[in-house]
Amino acid sequence: MGVTAGIGTGAAAPGPGGAGESDPIDAxxxxxxxxxRGDLRGRSAGTGWRGAxxxxxxxxxxxxxxxxxxxLVDLTHTPAIEIATPSAAFAAIADNPGYFASNAGWTLEExxxxxxxxxVVAISSAALIVHSRLADRALSPxxxxxxxxxxxxxxxxxxxxxxxGIAPRVVEAALVTFVPLARNAVEGFGSVDRDxxxxxxxxxxxxRQIFRxxxxxxxxxxxxxxxxxxxxLALIGAVISEFQQSSAGLGYVMxxxxxxxxxxxxxxxxxxxxxxxxxxxxxxxxxxxRYLRWRG
Amino acid sequence: xxxxxxxxxxxxxxDVAAGITVDxxxxxxxHDRLLVEALDRVSLxxxxxxxxxxxxxxxxxxxxLIRLIGGLxxxxxxxxxxxxxxxAEARAEKLFGLVPQSPSLLPWRSVLDNVTLLRxxxxxxxxxxxxxxxxxxxxxxxxxxxxxxxxxGGMQQRVSLVRAFALGAPVLLMDEPFxxxxxxxxxxxxxxLLDVWEATRATVVFVTHxxxxxxxxxxxxxxxxxxxxxxxxxxxxxxxxxxxEEMEFEAEFAAHAIGLRxxxxxxxx
Numbered sequence: 353m354g355v356t357a358g359i360g361t362g363a364a365a366p367g368p369g370g371a372g373e374s375d376p377i378d379a380x381x382x383x384x385x386x387x388x389r390g391d392l393r394g395r396s397a398g399t400g401w402r403g404a405x406x407x408x409x410x411x412x413x414x415x416x417x418x419x420x421x422x423x424l425v426d427l428t429h430t431p432a433i434e435i436a437t438p439s440a441a442f443a444a445i446a447d448n449p450g451y452f453a454s455n456a457g458w459t460l461e462e463x464x465x466x467x468x469x470x471x472v473v474a475i476s477s478a479a480l481i482v483h484s485r486l487a488d489r490a491l492s493p494x495x496x497x498x499x500x501x502x503x504x505x506x507x508x509x510x511x512x513x514x515x516x517g518i519a520p521r522v523v524e525a526a527l528v529t530f531v532p533l534a535r536n537a538v539e540g541f542g543s544v545d546r547d548x549x550x551x552x553x554x555x556x557x558x559x560r561q562i563f564r565x566x567x568x569x570x571x572x573x574x575x576x577x578x579x580x581x582x583x584x585l586a587l588i589g590a591v592i593s594e595f596q597q598s599s600a601g602l603g604y605v606m607x608x609x610x611x612x613x614x615x616x617x618x619x620x621x622x623x624x625x626x627x628x629x630x631x632x633x634x635x636x637x638x639x640x641x642r643y644l645r646w647r648g
Numbered sequence: 649x650x651x652x653x654x655x656x657x658x659x660x661x662x663d664v665a666a667g668i669t670v671d672x673x674x675x676x677x678x679h680d681r682l683l684v685e686a687l688d689r690v691s692l693x694x695x696x697x698x699x700x701x702x703x704x705x706x707x708x709x710x711x712x713l714i715r716l717i718g719g720l721x722x723x724x725x726x727x728x729x730x731x732x733x734x735x736a737e738a739r740a741e742k743l744f745g746l747v748p749q750s751p752s753l754l755p756w757r758s759v760l761d762n763v764t765l766l767r768x769x770x771x772x773x774x775x776x777x778x779x780x781x782x783x784x785x786x787x788x789x790x791x792x793x794x795x796x797x798x799x800x801g802g803m804q805q806r807v808s809l810v811r812a813f814a815l816g817a818p819v820l821l822m823d824e825p826f827x828x829x830x831x832x833x834x835x836x837x838x839x840x841l842l843d844v845w846e847a848t849r850a851t852v853v854f855v856t857h858x859x860x861x862x863x864x865x866x867x868x869x870x871x872x873x874x875x876x877x878x879x880x881x882x883x884x885x886x887x888x889x890x891x892x893e894e895m896e897f898e899a900e901f902a903a904h905a906i907g908l909r910x911x912x913x914x915x916x917x
């Protein structure tokens with residue numbers, strides 16, 4: 353259920369209203385503020401050493417937390433069947449890296465497919481919504497309905513509907529990511545400067561031209577925020593669906609390890625999943641930094 | 649490529665120079681069930697190549713008038729002709745260059761790309777003026793490849809002016825373009841605007857809150873009053889052209905400024 357709550361927060365990213373308009377990234381998830389603020393500081397300092405320092409600091413905190421976990425489990429002599437130590441989890445990965453890599457590959461593929469589907473549908477519906485009042489009235493409530501639907505709970509029925517195979521996993525990943533992407537796209541396409549819009553209209557620009565040269569570039573920071581939120585969500589969606597039915601993927605690794613009481617493998621799979629998520633967010637952040645220099 | 653374009657434009661302009669006729673135009677807005685008379689039977693004739701200033705208190709419908717002339721809104725009554733055409737048609741014919749209140753630069757485009765934006769979008773085939781030459785004229789040549797965020801407010805507004813002039817449009821609509829600038833920058837902007845305009849002689853409707861600005865820029869100044877928005881005075885400005893800063897210290901300038909203040913005050917009573 354903790355995960356469901358997380359999705360609720362994600363969907364609330366740059367919400368309607370002034371805050372979203374002024375700064376989509378800061379208006380995003382609370383925990384995403386850290387990299388955004390880090391950007392600013394790095395820029396004002398003029399060099400990247402603060403960014404590198406941030407990575408070192410975050411790594412240090414993580415190492416300390418893992419150390420505490422390790423020591424607590426060791427000192428309390430908690431049996432390995434109840435909880436794995438971080439070292440046991442890392443050892444499980446080191447023992448069988450190919451196994452974890454290939455299953456991570458499956459999950460990544462499902463998540464990526466689902467994400468792409470959601471992205472295309474979200475961009476198209478957002479374009480319709482900003483251009484047509486009818487589409488706005490018809491689609492916006494649907495997005496809200498989808499937002500309040502506990503999509504993770506839909507994983508079992510999705511398997512019943514879509515059958516065995518990759519389809520229910522892709523659809524689950526797509527459903528989980530759709531709302532934050534759509535909301536950010538609507539905000540990005542819609543929150544264009546009024547004066548600029550009139551300026552374009554004054555030279556009789558077509559809607560298509562206004563979309564291409566004004567709305568689309570304007571949405572870039574909003575889309576980066578959306579993707580940052582959704583890339584890890586897609587992975588989680590895929591894994592949840594793999595819990596229901598699968599023969600490969602990190603969710604499959606967790607479920608089967610659980611069945612054999614290989615607790616360290618469960619934790620190992622979680623670590624691998626987290627690593628994928630961090631890489632995805634990091635990649636999007638880097639791309640955003642490169643192409644959104646005009647901001648701020 | 650750009651030089652011959654500039655040369656040709658000057659001749660084009662004299663052919664297309666367009667006057668504006670506003671005939672008994674009314675516009676109402678509904679504000680929470682409250683009916684606001686934004687414009688009440690406003691009439692105004694602007695000759696081709698004339699510079700007309702419009703002053704008045706907030707809420708007198710100055711901006712609404714600009715939007716109606718530019719075909720960005722429809723009047724509830726009366727008629728408007730620009731170069732003999734209804735505004736929507738004039739807009740499709742690319743007769744307008746708009747200078748909005750905010751610079752409205754696209755932050756992801758360089759200064760030069762912002763200036764050429766409307767050409768790319770508007771597909772105007774002729775009448776273009778060389779954007780680089782215009783940027784040079786307002787002292788921004790070396791900022792052509794800068795991003796808007798690297799420019800001061802005054803510089804951004806100069807880019808906005810250049811963007812409108814670069815269109816080579818026969819009618820320029822300016823909606824308080826200097827309102828957000830500090831007084832010193834504002835003073836300089838007047839003469840830069842005049843400098844660029846003198847070379848084109850486009851028809852200009854210039855909305856402002858500033859009496860000295862209206863006097864020094866305009867051939868005629870229209871004074872409006874609020875509730876309902878209406879024209880209460882039209883004053884011919886007799887100062888010769890080209891105008892220059894010294895004129896602001898002359899008795900003639902002061903007399904016009906006083907005349908406009910009186911007209912504005914009569915609108916309150």
